[in-house]
Amino acid sequence: MILYGANYLECIRSNLANSASNRVAVAFWGDGAIKSLGIEHPENYEIICNLTMGGTNPKEIKRLIEQGYSVRHSPRLHAKVFRFDNAAVVGSANASANGLNFEGLELGGWSELGYLITEPQQLQKLDIWLDNEFSAALNIDKADLKVAAKRHFDGRSQRPPVLQEQKFKNLLDAVIAGTEEFVDRPIYLTCDTTNLGSRGRAVQQTVKSPSGKFSLASKAFAA
Known part of the structure; x- marks a missing residue:
């Protein structure tokens, strides 16, 4: 069964909620993935991610670990696989983020495609692959999360813009209209x-601040 649009996420959410054993091998995790996917009950999950390529927000992985989930990482993982009790979804969508380092509202407009697998023979083949990936995955410690944080920030700061098709009169209008576009970017302003x-x-x-420096509208630059 082909999955896309709202059906893609809904299929994953409903299967995760109704499965007693979920194996999630998804490379990149963004802020809000836990809530977006409806992940609950740590005893029902095994998770592996990729912390080395900068596409994963380590804060989300830390939340999972602190809540008692079994989470490991693989530097080679680029797949996006959700294995449930009696089915699996394989596709292009990461857990609320992707290799381009988009998160939150920035993901809007991206076309994702997945496939729901229910055939026992295909699930058996997938299980063999998952067994190998989980066996090779590494434990996660504080040092891993620290390195991942830097790589994630570096990746976020270099992500391509998502406001290209919109036209604004000036930079300030762009900031007000698309706050998330400016998050995690090294932006410098001069006056x-x-x-x-x-x-x-x-x-x-x-507009002069007490320190003698100039301050711009705090509402516009809340990012």
């Missing part, structure tokens, strides 16, 4: 105050 006229000097006094 040239040389040769100001009388009106410019008056505006300068209204």
Whole structure:
């Protein structure tokens, strides 16, 4: 059965909720994946992810570990597999994030495709692959999470923009309209105050912070 759109996520959520044994081999995990997938009951899960490529938010993995889930990582993993009691889903979708380092609302508009497997023979073949992957997976410690945090931030800071098709009059409009686009990016702003006229000097006094530096609208730059 081909899965796409809302049916893709709903199929995964419903099967996870109704299975006593879930093996999840999904490379990249983003912020909010646990809630998005409806993951509950640690005793029902075995999970492996990829912490080395920068596509996984280690905060989400840390939450899983702290809640008692069995989570390991594999530097080679790039698959996206959800194995339930009597079925499995294999497809393109990561756990709320992907290799392009998008998270949250940034994922909107991406076309994902999956396949629901129910044939016993195919499930047996998939189980062999999963057994090998879980056997080779590594335990996760604090050092792994620390390294993963840097790689995730580096990847997030270099992700391609998602506002390309939208037109804005200026940078400030873009910031207000798409706050998440600016999260985790090393953005630097300068303000040239040389040769100001009388009106410019008056505006300068209204935006000058107590430290003597200029501050921009806090609402717009909450990211």
